[in-house]
Every structure is written in structure tokens, then in C-alpha cells.
Amino acid sequence: MEEKNGTKVIKVAGDNNFPPFEFLQNGTYQGFNVDILNSVSIETGVTFEFHPMPWEEALKALENGQVDAIQGMKYSRERAKLYEFSEPYFTSAQGIFVRKQNYTIFSPRDLAGHKVSVQRGDISGEVLRHVNKAHMIKVENQAEALRLLLDGEVDAFVGNQITGQYVLQHSDRYDEIKIVGDPIDPTDYGLAVLKKNKELLETINEGIRQIKRNGTYKKIERKWFGEYIYPHYFLLEEMLTYILTGAVILFGILLMILWWNFALKRELRKRIDDYQKTMDELARKDRLQSLGQLVAGIAHEIRNPITTILSYSQMLPQKYDNREYREFFSEHVAEEVRRLNRLINDLLDFARQRPPERTAFNLLDLVQAVHLYFHPLIKEKAIRVHLDVPPSLYLWADPQQIKQVMINVFKNAIDAMNGGGSLAISAKRNGEFVEVTIADSGEGINSDDLSKVFEPFFSRKPGGVGLGLSICYQLIEENSGSINIQSKKGEGTSVLLKIPSAGENTS
Incomplete structure (x- = not known):
């Protein structure tokens, strides 16, 4: 430390390209750290003399006594x-940056065997x-380390999360890179001096305070x-209540299924x-396999939203101050909580064993009610609907269960x-049954999947649970009817x- 005209002067080194913390732009040294020390200077009367340089040179300058601090x-x-x-x-944290199409690196241990760019002297080297x-x-x-990643010369870049995002945004290549895994080692960040110069910190600490x-x-x-x-405390509390309630209900459903x-x-x-022992043993094994698939499906559907909620919650303490x-x-x-709630409702419908309350009701009235229910969505998707249901057809079944189907x-x-199309609903009487055909011009179903559509938790629909058609099959069977699906990929269903x-009522 020197004195000039009776004023203490502390020579401070800093990275010349570490935005937004400290960087040179148009000949001006600026950034978060620069503003912090300028404000400390105003409070304490100490003058800071800035020496921007590459980070590795800054470390050597401090060790050689050319500057007093970093x-x-x-x-x-x-x-x-x-x-x-x-x-x-x-609080500073490192992050792992990879290209968007990389699906092999998710954590520091996945970097083994890969080329990784880092800044010389940066703490990422310790990681x-x-x-x-x-x-x-x-x-x-x-910035140079990120360029190597963008140009495909390395598999990953490990560096300061904020700096990496800043450089990507200002280079207009943000959509080519993603950050994977949790923030690495969020740790305190401040000014550093050699141990022999620790008395310099007394004035600096007072200025920071x-x-x-x-x-x-x-x-x-x-x-x-x-x-x-900052988020409202009660909103977070309410969300936590929903999560815990959902978990308890789901646990109860699992116990009910096991007991059943x-x-x-x-x-x-x-x-x-004695005669049935062999056949019953085979049937028992088949039931156990079905139960295993059912429980595995439930566990999978529950794990996805819970894993997502856990991941976001673990990162909340570090990112609590980030509005976005x-x-x-x-x-x-x-x-994800709403998704859990939908899963609970579907599971309850699937597990509920309510016998049908059969009565006679008009099919056309039911079809028109369902059509009216979906009218806004049909109009939004520009779907053409054609109804060919005679008003004289009456069904003998549970109207609420058939409506759900x-x-x-x-x-x-x-x-x-999704891109518009046609939906045709037709019906006719055939002996003791009424045959209702619902045909769409949608994307259709793969032939390999057609035999699985009634299995619980089988779904190709993004975000789908895979219980809808299983419930339909169960309700139709309970009403002494049947359901059959024919489909070809690209030709509708x-x-x-x-x-x-x-x-029939012919009056």
C-alpha cells in the first residue's frame, strides 16, 4: 500500500474480461466489483488503483507484490x-455448460474422459x-473457454454461472448452450490479500459494512x-400443503390397491x-405380474412430478433472490401439483368399484351434451363435427358412466x-346392442401400440397418465358392453x- 498526498492508495488487480463482475469496455474498467470498491473508497477515503489484466497474471501480480489485493x-x-x-x-457458484444436443453430461463426475475448457487460475480447476x-x-x-465449446473443440465448459450466461447473451448464441446439474459449490465471494497484508482488510471490511x-x-x-x-410466504406454504396432501393420498391409494x-x-x-391347482398357479403369477406393472406405472407417474418439485426446491435457496x-x-x-391431482383423480376413478345404476336414456341427448362440453376446444382447433345419431335410440346402462366413456x-x-380435422359420430341398432362409432382424422396409432391402449399407464401422449382408456374399458365391461379400437398411423382412429x-322410441 502507498500514500499519495496523504491518501492511502491500494493497488488492486482484477480480471480484464470477467463480466458482469469486472471487465474492460471501450477503454473503461467497469463491473459489479469495480462499483463496490469505488463505493468503499467514498466511505473510507482509501483510494483504489485498478490494474485490469488476465486472471492468471493477476494472481501472479499479487504473489509478487506488484499489487496489494485482488x-x-x-x-x-x-x-x-x-x-x-x-x-x-x-455468493459465487460454478456451472457446467454443454451444447444443447449433449445428453451424456449431467454432473461433475460425468466429465471423466471428456475435454473441458476452463480459465487459467480459475477455481473450476479445483473442481x-x-x-x-x-x-x-x-x-x-x-469468454474464450465458452468459444471453444461453441465451436465444438471441447465437450463442456466449467466456469462462473453468471459470467457464462452474460457472455452467451451478449454473443447472441444463448440458444446453443444449456447449463446442466446443480450449481457447483455456491460459496462466499470477496476481496483477497496475501496473509502478510491482512491489516488492509480492516478498512475495507468497514467500508463493505x-x-x-x-x-x-x-x-x-x-x-x-x-x-x-420476493414470493408471498403463504403461497409457498399453500403449495407445500398441496404437495404433502397429494403424497398422503397417493400412499393411501397404493395401500388400497395392495390390500385389494x-x-x-x-x-x-x-x-x-386339486384339479385347478396348475391353472390357478399360472393365473396367480399373471396377476402378480400385472400388479407389478400397475405399481411400477403408479410409481413412475408419481416420481416424475415429485423429482421435478424436489429439484426445483433444492435450487430455491441458492436462486431465491432471482425473480425469474x-x-x-x-x-x-x-x-406439477396439478399434475399429481389429476393422477389422483384418475387413480380414484380406476380403483372405484361402484356398480352401474342402469336406466333407459336417449343416446342423442348424451352425445349432444358431450359435444357441447367440448365445443370451445373444437372451435379453437377448427375441427369439423358430423353427427349421425337417430333420435329414437335409447340405451340401457348407467348414463353417468357412459358419459364418462x-x-x-x-x-x-x-x-x-392439433391441425384441424374431422370428427364423425354415428350410431345404429344391431340386435340387442346400439353400436356407436366415433371416428377422427387425427394422427392415428402405431400398430405395435394398438394392443396396449387399454393397459393401465400406457400412453404416448405428452403428459398423459394412460388411465383414460383403461377406465373406459372397465366402465363399458361393467355395463355389459364392449369397446374396440381400429387405427392406422397417419390415417386416423x-x-x-x-x-x-x-x-327405440318412435313417437
């Missing part, structure tokens, strides 16, 4: 052996030293990282005799026609429902 450095145990750190004024067989490509700054007290720090933080809007299965096995064991992440958190966690079939048909007839 204005921004992330704390680590290894670095603490060499340097004394000021009071922290930020990679613990990854066996990771090939480090060291360059002068983080003062700008935090008088609001200057918040203004600088907002300038470089944005304004924060054990009860069936006990009943079957009472009725078998809180908005993203609120929207996506709420959607119709709603599920209509919805599948509409979902299959036709669903044939056979439902007991209550005769």
Missing part, C-alpha cells in the same frame, strides 16, 4: 491457505482435479443483477381344488387433431362402442 475472488479451503479474504459481499481422466483445456478467460447499511450495496446489486421480487390384491388372492385360494427463477418455480411447481373418447380424438339397447 478485488474479487471466490473462497475455498485451498485458497485460504494463501490468502486472507474480506467480509463476503456476494476438475477431483474428476479422474477429465482433460482440462486452459485458456486466458471465460457501511455500504450495506446505507443501501448503496443494494443499488449496485440491482444495477448489475436486477430487481428482486391380497384380498383377491385369499378368496381365490378358498375356491381352488421464483416465477419459474411458482409456475412449474404448481403445474364418451368424454374420454372425445378428448382423445380432439387431442389427436375409429372407436366402436357396443352398449345394451333399451329399444
Whole structure:
């Protein structure tokens, strides 16, 4: 440290290309760290003389005594052996950047055997030293390390998350790169000096405390990282309540399904005799396999939203001050809770054993009611609907259960026609049954999938649970009818429902 005209002058080195923390632009040295030290200078009267240079040279300049301090450095145990750190004024985290089409790297351990670009002297080197067989490509700054990734010369870049995103946004190539895994080692960040110069930190620490007290720090933080809007406490509490309630209900459903299965096995064991032992053993194995598929399907559907909620929740403490992440958190966690709720409702419909309450009712009235229910969506998708249902046809079944079947079939048909199309509903009497045909001009079903459409949890629809047609099959069977599907990929789908007839009203 020097004195000029009675004023203390501290020579400070900093990275010349580490935006938005510190960087040269149009001959001016600027950034978050620069503004912090200029504000500390105003509060304490100490003058800081900035020396921007490549990061590795900054480290050597400090070691050789050419400068008194480095204005921004992330704390680590290894670095603490060499340097004394000021009071922290930020939290710094590293991230793993890969190209969008990379699906093999998700965490630091996945970097083994890959080429990874890092900045010389950056703390990312400490991370990679613990990854066996990771090939480090060291360059002068983080912008150059990112360029190697963009040009395909390396498989990944490990560096400061904020700097990496800043460089990508300003190079207009943000859509080519993604960040994978959790933030790496979010740690305190502050000014660093050699241990022999730790007395310099007393004045600097007092200045940092003062700008935090008088609001200057918040203004600088907002300038470089944005304004924060904090979420309402009660909204988070309500969301947590929904998550816990959903988990309890789902656990209860699983217990009910298991109990039901054990009860069936006990009943079957009472009725078998010596002649049926072989056949019953085969049937028991088949039931256990079906139960395994059912439970596996439930577990898979539950795990997806819960895993998503857990991942977002784990990152919330680090990103709590990021407005965009809180908005993203609120929207996506709420959607995952709603997804769990839809799954619960479908499971309840699937497991409910309510016998049908049969009565005679008019088929045309039911079809028109379902058509009216979907009219807004049909209009939005520009779907043409053709009804050919005689008003004289009456069904002998449970009207609510048949309506639920119709709603599920209509919805599948509409979902299959995103670019418009036609939906034809026709019906005729054939002996003791009324045959209802619902045909759409949608994308159709693969021949390999056609035999599986009634299996629980089988679905090719994005976000689909795969219980709709299983419930339809169950309800039609309980009403002494049948359901059959014919489809070809690219040629649409036709669903044939056979439902007991209550005769015709010709009046």
C-alpha cells in the first residue's frame, strides 16, 4: 500500500474480461466489483488503483507484490491457505455448460474422459482435479473457454454461472448452450490479500459494512443483477400443503390397491381344488405380474412430478433472490401439483368399484351434451363435427358412466387433431346392442401400440397418465358392453362402442 498526498492508495488487480463482475469496455474498467470498491473508497477515503489484466497474471501480480489485493475472488479451503479474504459481499457458484444436443453430461463426475475448457487460475480447476481422466483445456478467460465449446473443440465448459450466461447473451448464441446439474459449490465471494497484508482488510471490511447499511450495496446489486421480487410466504406454504396432501393420498391409494390384491388372492385360494391347482398357479403369477406393472406405472407417474418439485426446491435457496427463477418455480411447481391431482383423480376413478345404476336414456341427448362440453376446444382447433345419431335410440346402462366413456373418447380424438380435422359420430341398432362409432382424422396409432391402449399407464401422449382408456374399458365391461379400437398411423382412429339397447322410441 502507498500514500499519495496523504491518501492511502491500494493497488488492486482484477480480471480484464470477467463480466458482469469486472471487465474492460471501450477503454473503461467497469463491473459489479469495480462499483463496490469505488463505493468503499467514498466511505473510507482509501483510494483504489485498478490494474485490469488476465486472471492468471493477476494472481501472479499479487504473489509478487506488484499489487496489494485482488478485488474479487471466490473462497475455498485451498485458497485460504494463501490468502486472507474480506467480509463476503456476494455468493459465487460454478456451472457446467454443454451444447444443447449433449445428453451424456449431467454432473461433475460425468466429465471423466471428456475435454473441458476452463480459465487459467480459475477455481473450476479445483473442481476438475477431483474428476479422474477429465482433460482440462486452459485458456486466458471465460469468454474464450465458452468459444471453444461453441465451436465444438471441447465437450463442456466449467466456469462462473453468471459470467457464462452474460457472455452467451451478449454473443447472441444463448440458444446453443444449456447449463446442466446443480450449481457447483455456491460459496462466499470477496476481496483477497496475501496473509502478510491482512491489516488492509480492516478498512475495507468497514467500508463493505457501511455500504450495506446505507443501501448503496443494494443499488449496485440491482444495477448489475436486477430487481428482486420476493414470493408471498403463504403461497409457498399453500403449495407445500398441496404437495404433502397429494403424497398422503397417493400412499393411501397404493395401500388400497395392495390390500385389494391380497384380498383377491385369499378368496381365490378358498375356491381352488386339486384339479385347478396348475391353472390357478399360472393365473396367480399373471396377476402378480400385472400388479407389478400397475405399481411400477403408479410409481413412475408419481416420481416424475415429485423429482421435478424436489429439484426445483433444492435450487430455491441458492436462486431465491432471482425473480425469474421464483416465477419459474411458482409456475412449474404448481403445474406439477396439478399434475399429481389429476393422477389422483384418475387413480380414484380406476380403483372405484361402484356398480352401474342402469336406466333407459336417449343416446342423442348424451352425445349432444358431450359435444357441447367440448365445443370451445373444437372451435379453437377448427375441427369439423358430423353427427349421425337417430333420435329414437335409447340405451340401457348407467348414463353417468357412459358419459364418462364418451368424454374420454372425445378428448382423445380432439387431442389427436392439433391441425384441424374431422370428427364423425354415428350410431345404429344391431340386435340387442346400439353400436356407436366415433371416428377422427387425427394422427392415428402405431400398430405395435394398438394392443396396449387399454393397459393401465400406457400412453404416448405428452403428459398423459394412460388411465383414460383403461377406465373406459372397465366402465363399458361393467355395463355389459364392449369397446374396440381400429387405427392406422397417419390415417386416423375409429372407436366402436357396443352398449345394451333399451329399444327405440318412435313417437
